[in-house]
Amino acid sequence: MAKKGAKSEDRKKNDGREKSKPTALTELLRVPAGHPVDLSSYDATATPGGPADKSAGLKDTARMGEDLADLQERLWAASTAGDGRRLLLVLQGMDTSGKGGTVKHVIGLFNPSGCRISAFKAPTPEERKHDFLWRIRRALPHPGEIGIFDRSHYEDVLIGRVRELAPHREINDRYGQIDRFEKSLTDEGVTVVKCFLHISYDQQRRRLLERLDNPDKHWKFNPGDIEERALWPAYQQAYEIALARCSTPQAPWYLVPADRKWYRNWAISRLLLEHLTALDPRYPKADFDVEASRERLLASD
């Protein structure tokens, strides 16, 4: 955990075991299951477990890109031989927290043909006719794929809660539904990687102002963003509840400090790398006679 003030203590601990394996980022950023979450205790500018600076971060992220693409190819190859495993990256965060930038810069490291990306906006009339997980189920990654959700079923306990889009009791029931849904996913071989991109209130203002200052970014701005921003405390609280209630052992939440874009990209790349490495997908063995095929090919001219 990267709580404010914990930095020097961490360093001390590491100094005592210099040659030990570095702590996995999945451990460092994981929101512990079953504990209340206080977002104000997390520094959005922190870089827990990260490289020393931006330059090193960009370099390391690019370097990870090769490993990520290689692991993705293995995952895909394994699926052609019946391996049902896949990964789902869930991105949540306030406006301007960098969900889109993560897709561009992190998912951009993968082979696009194996990525299934869905951006969830306000539900359509058709989607409203069904339960809130209906549209989510239709967008899940297939075996061998990397699925990416830019917003997700969590919106139904975030904006849903803040804007009171459903009765309080129904909202409260959704946390359990989400846990059971995600448990069913992991049972089916879906590795669920949920990242909350944590930005500060000030950083959001800077980013919104940047959009206003640059005419090429006006299209990204919506005056409604300011209304949402006015509800910042309510959203933070809704996130705290969602993180606390839905960070389960099978599908934990990762709290990614996101004021620094280079760290955000590095950290999410690293989380994906650790998960894919743990999956250890293997190229399948040939289910045909390689030598016979070679001879037939050589005879073909």
Added chain:
Amino acid sequence: MAKKGAKSEDRKKNDGREKSKPTALTELLRVPAGHPVDLSSYDATATPGGPADKSAGLKDTARMGEDLADLQERLWAASTAGDGRRLLLVLQGMDTSGKGGTVKHVIGLFNPSGCRISAFKAPTPEERKHDFLWRIRRALPHPGEIGIFDRSHYEDVLIGRVRELAPHREINDRYGQIDRFEKSLTDEGVTVVKCFLHISYDQQRRRLLERLDNPDKHWKFNPGDIEERALWPAYQQAYEIALARCSTPQAPWYLVPADRKWYRNWAISRLLLEHLTALDPRYPKADFDVEASRERLLASD
């Protein structure tokens, strides 16, 4: 056109007008409408209009990546203000011609969130219940998106013709249906970029052997590939007919020599760049009061 033996003539012509604009690749590779096509007259190792060598080609392709991503963002931004335009890249070619490699290396240059990629395999039972364009229509890019077809409706006049999967007359009717379908797409604002990846018979053998020689690539190999290869002349003929009959002014075919992977990636990047540049998508103007929003934001602290 990059016909064999035409190189020195081209050079002579260019020498006479050294300072003229280089010929657009869309012109150089375009299959002329309404003429028979003889694939054996096209050298699959040629590099028409391309950089001097592989090293320059890789460099130029990477450089184009920035322009492509920028144009893609503009196209997407324009769509948020009602611009319905989009682009559809259709990739066709024999096994190992590099359709998948093109998606990885060329489409990999774009922001994945704006790409809609579909790989068409043998139709499913559900797809068979509908006409051959049904599944194609469902996979079209939405406004602002780059659509990519790895194989396409052309399979229904390629393997469909070679394997006689439908009555001859029905196959023959499909060329006209395809032309009308593609015309309707261009009417709706879809720029259709159709690339035939032209490899030689020898090059296919080399690439299939490479897959056999590397256990990590066995999953890409199917003994059925050798049966398809035995039908090479029939497939070449089916391609010649499809290219000749469906290279229309609104949706021309581009014949991309593809024995050299670096040239293939460079050429397709370049074709996309020329088309996107011609579309000239613009960031939309703000439809809100920028100054008022700025003031509200500054007051929000």
